[in-house]
Amino acid sequence: MLRQTILWMARNQRVKHLVETMPVSSGIVRRYVPGEDTQAAVVAARGLVDDGLHVTLDHLGEDTLDPEQADATVKAYLDLLEQLSAAGLARNAEVSVKLSAVGQALPEVGAKLSLENARTICRAARNVGTTVTLDMEDHTTTDQTLATLRELRKDFPETGAVLQAMLRRTEADCRALAYEGSRVRLCKGAYLEPESAAFEDGVEVDRSYVRCLKVLMAGQGYPMVATHDPRMIAIAGALATRHGRAPGSHEYQMLFGIRPEEQKRLAGQGEKVRVYVPYGQEWYGYLMRRLAERPSNLTFFARSLISK
Numbered sequence: 001m002l003r004q005t006i007l008w009m010a011r012n013q014r015v016k017h018l019v020e021t022m023p024v025s026s027g028i029v030r031r032y033v034p035g036e037d038t039q040a041a042v043v044a045a046r047g048l049v050d051d052g053l054h055v056t057l058d059h060l061g062e063d064t065l066d067p068e069q070a071d072a073t074v075k076a077y078l079d080l081l082e083q084l085s086a087a088g089l090a091r092n093a094e095v096s097v098k099l100s101a102v103g104q105a106l107p108e109v110g111a112k113l114s115l116e117n118a119r120t121i122c123r124a125a126r127n128v129g130t131t132v133t134l135d136m137e138d139h140t141t142t143d144q145t146l147a148t149l150r151e152l153r154k155d156f157p158e159t160g161a162v163l164q165a166m167l168r169r170t171e172a173d174c175r176a177l178a179y180e181g182s183r184v185r186l187c188k189g190a191y192l193e194p195e196s197a198a199f200e201d202g203v204e205v206d207r208s209y210v211r212c213l214k215v216l217m218a219g220q221g222y223p224m225v226a227t228h229d230p231r232m233i234a235i236a237g238a239l240a241t242r243h244g245r246a247p248g249s250h251e252y253q254m255l256f257g258i259r260p261e262e263q264k265r266l267a268g269q270g271e272k273v274r275v276y277v278p279y280g281q282e283w284y285g286y287l288m289r290r291l292a293e294r295p296s297n298l299t300f301f302a303r304s305l306i307s308k
């Protein structure tokens with residue numbers, strides 16, 4: 001119930017407006033979002049890469065209905081890619097893009113505009129020697145996002161996708177995407193979804209995650225195991241061994257600020273570990289999804305709101 005309320009707040013414009021006046025340096029925001037500008041993102045990436053980790057950077061923003069805002073997001077990614085390259089980080093850092101941040105939700109033109117915008121980002125990523133992964137948003141966007149992925153992969157076959165184990169359709173999507181050259185980031189799913197589309201019980205979501213892992217690890221693609229859950233990580237490791245997958249033929253991924261010691265422990269064992277680093281001013285939706293996963297952080301969050 002609490003999770004659902006927080007996820008409802010994540011999409012409520014009035015609550016968003018109130019919360020966004022909080023300075024980003026407030027403890028709870030800073031825990032999950034290292035900063036607001038490209039420079040802060042590059043500094044965070046540098047620190048993680050120096051610790052033996054890889055990164056994927058997300059310029060925060062979503063659900064835009066303004067073509068100029070979508071354009072500004074594309075420019076932010078181009079600037080980021082240029083600066084990652086200048087800092088010598090492009091080999092260890094890729095970018096993650098939400099199609100709704102580059103125009104997908106715009107009536108009529110959304111599919112075409114977001115495809116063209118994503119294509120521009122993919123081209124810039126290719127030019128500096130890195131890749132793009134398309135984030136996955138709520139289930140109403142899954143078909144469109146996978147259609148955009150198919151189009152992008154014609155020119156940029158290195159483009160990755162995210163699949164969400166909480167959706168009932170995802171095991172089938174894993175089968176469709178477990179082919180050679182395909183990169184799939186498997187996560188549990190962070191959005192408020194109807195029961196018709198998603199498993200609601202955590203145990204069911206975990207079971208689905210394991211079924212999806214089995215498909216991806218047995219397949220020919222490159223699985224990206226995006227979870228902080230120790231059981232899922234252990235099962236992924238066992239499946240990788242069972243299928244004779246060497247370290248480097250799959251990777252583990254976690255979010256910035258969550259289980260940093262585990263990130264380093266896995267990397268220390270020779271596993272490839274990538275940290276998802278969100279940055280920017282539009283941190284509200286992202287932060288609310290993190291709070292929904294960890295309601296115990298709510299007290300801390302409420303205190304920082306009151307003391308602003």
Ligand code: FDA
Nearest residue numbers: 135136187188189190226227228229253254255276290294
């Ligand atoms: P679970 O929520 O069961 O947590 C397992 C353990 O991790 C917890 O017991 C706790 O120790 C720790 N933990 C988890 N969340 C925490 C938090 N917020 N604060 C502190 N500790 C926490 N989702 C989506 O819908 N679309 C997407 O594109 C992506 N992209 C993405 C990329 C990457 C790299 C990751 C790691 C995750 C995503 N997600 C996502 C988010 C994902 O769907 C999911 O909501 C979170 O990863 C939390 O789920 P876990 O698998 O970690 O398990």
